[in-house]
């Protein structure tokens with residue numbers, strides 16, 4: 001009633017269930033029996049978030065709905081959303097409601113708040129500096145080379161067709177699992193491969209849980225028990241990787257302290273954990289559990305998002321072959337195949353010259369943002385714009401809908417037009433902060449630069465050697481679980497360009 005008095009309307013409240021039954025009904029009605037879209041149509045909101053699409057039409061840009069008994073303010077008003085995301089005083093906090101997500105990320109930087117978040121972020125940020133990203137892109141290139149070799153073999157076995165149908169979802173999830181797994185946990189320990197498999201399994205379970213009724217999140221269902229078992233296994237494997245790294249580097253010897261644990265994320269985290277540092281009460285120490293959680297977070301936050309960005313970028317280039325040609329021409333000009341070995345990695349200087357590729361990536365992240373939707377929770381009574389919002393209210397931020405606001409992005413907001421990014425992300429729309437794919441403000445994605453470089457390296461390498469077109473089997477009906485995903489995979493016809 002307090003919201004109604006302020007003119008904020010919304011779907012009716014049902015005792016304890018809130019708006020969830022109506023949301024579910026609209027979601028099903030918007031998907032089942034509804035024909036897939038034409039692959040060239042990027043106006044996907046009516047089938048991706050049909051409930052919000054309808055409620056915006058019925059109740060306006062900002063409305064109230066109920067996640068069970070919890071009130072949620074949903075808004076496509078960019079000014080309100082910027083107020084929430086750029087707040088530095090802790091008024092709007094992260095609060096992930098699905099318990100499985102807590103197992104997936106632990107108390108990693110993505111979930112926590114307040115002073116703990118500041119402490120973790122300080123330890124983690126140096127893992128993304130320029131030099132570290134360079135070595136991560138070397139790992140990216142090496143793993144991409146192996147994937148390209150597999151593609152060649154698949155094509156060679158396809159009976160002289162010079163082309164094969166490859167599901168980009170499977171290929172890129174496999175690729176980024178290997179890259180992010182190696183970057184997060186190193187390469188030297190025998191358990192790393194197993195940790196990657198366990199993390200992927202955990203991601204699948206978390207994804208499945210997003211479809212459950214909230215009551216099931218808290219019951220000892222088979223899935224929830226399985227998650228607990230997996231988590232135990234994961235923690236013990238990651239712990240043994242940590243111990244081995246410390247032993248190998250002699251981190252506990254008198255001279256070395258924590259230094260020399262390795263130059264990667266795990267090395268940095270271990271430096272913040274090693275017992276000598278913990279004794280010193282330095283502000284940037286982490287507990288062993290927190291180190292494990294940060295490794296998990298790095299993998300879980302970075303793997304699927306990066307794979308998803310790659311999948312949709314390749315989809316868009318397959319659907320818009322004119323752009324695929326333009327990007328390839330730029331690549332061959334700036335990164336000539338010449339006498340370089342197949343699959344050689346582009347340097348940072350080359351990447352800086354690949355302007356069209358970068359524009360395509362920004363446009364992909366606008367139209368098909370891997371994270372479609374984020375939320376915050378009011379830590380106290382707040383005034384959002386001119387709306388009084390009580391403590392505990394969820395603020396729903398539909399990134400993908402905000403990215404299609406015609407008032408901000410122009411009349412062609414639903415169309416693929418990388419040229420809008422010709423003068424950079426801040427000049428592409430009426431508001432310089434309109435692109436929210438990596439969020440903004442203090443809790444902006446820490447892996448943004450790495451994610452972008454990773455995708456650029458992979459695309460530069462594969463587009464130079466292969467062409468891509470859409471398989472007739474593709475069904476254009478994107479859905480949103482933990483990330484934005486096609487209904488039945490992303491089969492593309494991959495053709496060798498160099499015979």
Ligand code: HEM
Nearest residue numbers: 110301302305306370371374437438439443445446447451
């Ligand atoms: C390339 C595709 C990526 C996209 C589209 C993406 C998107 C996002 C978004 C939207 C958020 C904000 C989430 C929220 O506020 O609830 C976020 C946060 C985060 N991302 Fe990414 N991300 C990507 C890649 C990565 C990578 C590669 C990593 C790490 C290796 C990473 C690590 C994180 C972390 C740790 C946070 C939490 C930051 C904080 O709360 O302080 N992300 N990301």
